[in-house]
Amino acid sequence: MKNPIIDEEQYTNYFTNLIRGKRIPCYNIVNGLFSGDCEIKTLYQGLLQRSLYSVGELWEYNKITVATEHMATLITESLMNQMAAQLPIGEAVNKTVIISSVEDEPHQIGGKMVADIFELHGWNTIYLGANTPVQELISFIREVQPNLVGLSMSVYFHIDTLKRTLQSINDNFKDLPVIIGGQAFKRGGSSIIENFKNTTYLPTLDALEDYIKNFLAAGT
Amino acid sequence: MKPEPEIIKLLYKWSPYVDDYLLNSRAFAFGLFQYNKHHNGQALYINTGMKNILGLDEGKFDPSKFINPDFQTLVNMAAIKGDGLIFDGVLTTGTPLKSRSVQAKVLCRQNLLLVLCEYDISELDTLNNEMVELNQELNNVQRQLIKEKKTLTKTLADLKTAQSKLIESEKMASLGRLVAGFAHEINTPIGIALTASSALTDAQHSIDMMLTREEVDEEELITALETIKECSPLVINNLKRTAELVGSFKRTAIDQSVENFRIYNLKETIKDIVINLNSQFKKTSIIVDVDCPDDIYLYGNPNDVGQLLLNLMINSLLHGFDNGILSGTISIMVKREKDDLFIHYSDTGKGMDDETVRQIFEPFFTTLRARGGTGLGMYICHNIVINRLNGTIRCESIKGKGTDFFISVPIPKESNSTSKQF
Structure with a gap:
């Protein structure tokens, strides 16, 4: 078991309430864990991410409707917003990151989790949300001049858009590091980074935290 | 098809x-x-x-x-x-x-x-997608608001820390004013005592010389003795005055620098403040009139009342009487009614308009910023009365006539049981 603090019973309880659309019991479980010893990263990964991946699978196998999937997503987002108010802001490290979902990608929770982790580490975090057109992203990077860009992709068939986005970032900002991640890479596909300079695939929030620490240690 | x-x-x-x-x-x-x-x-x-x-x-x-x-x-x-x-x-x-x-x-x-x-499922589908997009947008706006609120809360906390530091430094500054006033005040009696003791030394030296001679000039001896007679009380009286000033300063300064809860006599505390501010008032035509019963003993930190009156009097001097250019009266009247204490502080200075009265207790409000006013003096008074003495303070003023402060504070219970023993 990867997250010892969230036991299987708690997870099952949460997941059952989530797909039934019962927000309050879900909130109580999350709040109980959050005000206990559970780290935000563990909570995101072991409860919110795991349950949404399961919801995604149920939708893929036509066990639940798209409406149920939307409901689960919106409940999760509202829980994250409630937690966000209690998240401490890390000591400022004078670094800026832009986080966004790729163009046409309607899912945004993964990006939000990543943005929160950066914020906890004191980064100035600019979160652009779902479906950011490539050209707009490029203009925004030009305007803000971040130290890093993070792209989230949940559905695999946006892979061509991701390639186009990475190419465009490489062409316009030669040395700008980019990180990618999301549910889309669950069954592979992360090897596309080999074609792009300065691009790193981060499979988990643990990997993200290590990346952030190394990034600062390297004084990038 | x-x-x-x-x-x-x-x-x-x-x-x-x-x-x-x-x-x-x-x-x-x-x-x-x-x-x-x-x-x-x-x-x-x-x-x-x-x-x-x-x-x-x-x-x-x-x-x-x-x-x-x-x-x-x-x-x-x-x-x-x-x-x-x-x-x-x-x-x-x-x-x-x-x-x-x-x-x-x-x-x-x-x-x-x-x-x-x-x-028409396609329309429903479009509506559903639009609703999801709107919901996401709403979520993002909510998130942004949460983030901004967090930043504002942090900024507010930083500001409060900065404000309390400023208040501390303002307190230290008022202590500094006391020290400067004290140094100036003590200079005069010490100077007189020094001059008188020099004259005494001269007289003693003159008598020593006479004793070495065979004949003593009576007139010379009388002059030396006259000098001793004149100068000895001068030395004694001025050193006494100095001792009194040191005592008064010690009481005020120690009360200001440490949290010192004890039973104190209110009239003596008021007198100490007036004495300590004497150097700043004596060159002016401002009369300070204190009317306080002798037997009011209070439990607490005398510095609270001290700071309160110090700030009110400095404010009257700087604002009400244009730094002492104008003449008039400052009156401090204290009355006890059952378990409450009423202090009516007033000056006959130039007064304030309604807008100034309305803002007088706000931190950093000053009409003398250009001359270095911090705008914290009255805020400290308000804080002392409300937060430390658990009382109320109200300001009334008529432009050209003067200003009144009505202060009401409950007498701490501990004051009564031990009254007069101290």
Whole structure:
């Protein structure tokens, strides 16, 4: 078991309430864990991410409707917003990151989790949300001049858009590091980074935290 | 797109499945209705979708479930148009309170009506997607607001820390003013004592010289003794005065620098403050008048009352009397009523307009910023009365006439039990 603090019973309880659309019991479980010893990263990964991946699978196998999937997503987002108010802001490290979902990608929770982790580490975090057109992203990077860009992709068939986005970032900002991640890479596909300079695939929030620490240690 | 005849043949092979699907479909609704010449109608067959849009569940068909066009209008249309398509448009069904609108075609053959309806799923789909996008947008705005609130809360906390540091430094500055005043005040008696003791030394030296001679000049001796007679009380009195000043300063300064809870006499504390500010007031034509019963003993930190009066008096001096250029009176009247203490502080200075009075207790409000005012003096007074003495303070002022402060504080319970013993 990867997250010892969230036991299987708690997870099952949460997941059952989530797909039934019962927000309050879900909130109580999350709040109980959050005000206990559970780290935000563990909570995101072991409860919110795991349950949404399961919801995604149920939708893929036509066990639940798209409406149920939307409901689960919106409940999760509202829980994250409630937690966000209690998240401490890390000591400022004078670094800026832009986080966004790729163009046409309607899912945004993964990006939000990543943005929160950066914020906890004191980064100035600019979160652009779902479906950011490539050209707009490029203009925004030009305007803000971040130290890093993070792209989230949940559905695999946006892979061509991701390639186009990475190419465009490489062409316009030669040395700008980019990180990618999301549910889309669950069954592979992360090897596309080999074609792009300065691009790193981060499979988990643990990997993200290590990346952030190394990034600062390297004084990038 | 119309299927080719061979495709239709193929489709016929699947007809049992297609029929079953259609009969149970909810998105596609159809029904076959029969009507008679009295315009009454009955349902010969309706599928699940039609039951749903008519709101029938298990109930029997009722022609009134067709709202627009209603069943009678459809029958009239059939009578006019004859067999074939008699209606193509939006059909509203159910009850006026719970109605549904669907795309529909109605066909007539003899006394039969075939009603075919479908939900426009694509529109629903578009609406659903728009709703999801709006929800996400709402979520993002909420998140942004949370982030901004967090930043503001942090900024506010930083500001509060900075403010309390400034208040501390203002307190230290008022202590500094006391020290400067004290140094100036003590200089005079020490100077006089020094001069007198020099004269005493001269007299003693003169007498020593006389003793070495054979003859003593009487006049010279008398002069030396006169000097001793004059200077000795000067030394004693001025050193006494110095000792008094040191004592008074010690009480005030120690009270200001440490949290010192004890029973103290209010009148003595007020007198100490007045004495300590004497250097700043004595060159002015401002009279300070204190009217306080001798027997008011309070438990607490004397510095609270000290700071309060110090700030009020400095404020009167700087603002009310234009740094001592104007003349007038400062009056401090203290009255005890049961368990409350009333302090009426007033000056006959130039007063303030209503706007200034309204803002007087706000931190950093000053009319003398250009001359280095911090705007914290009155805020500290307000803080002392409200937060430390648990009382109230009210300011009234008339421009050109003067300013009044009405202060009311509850007497701490500990004060009564030990009164007069100290």
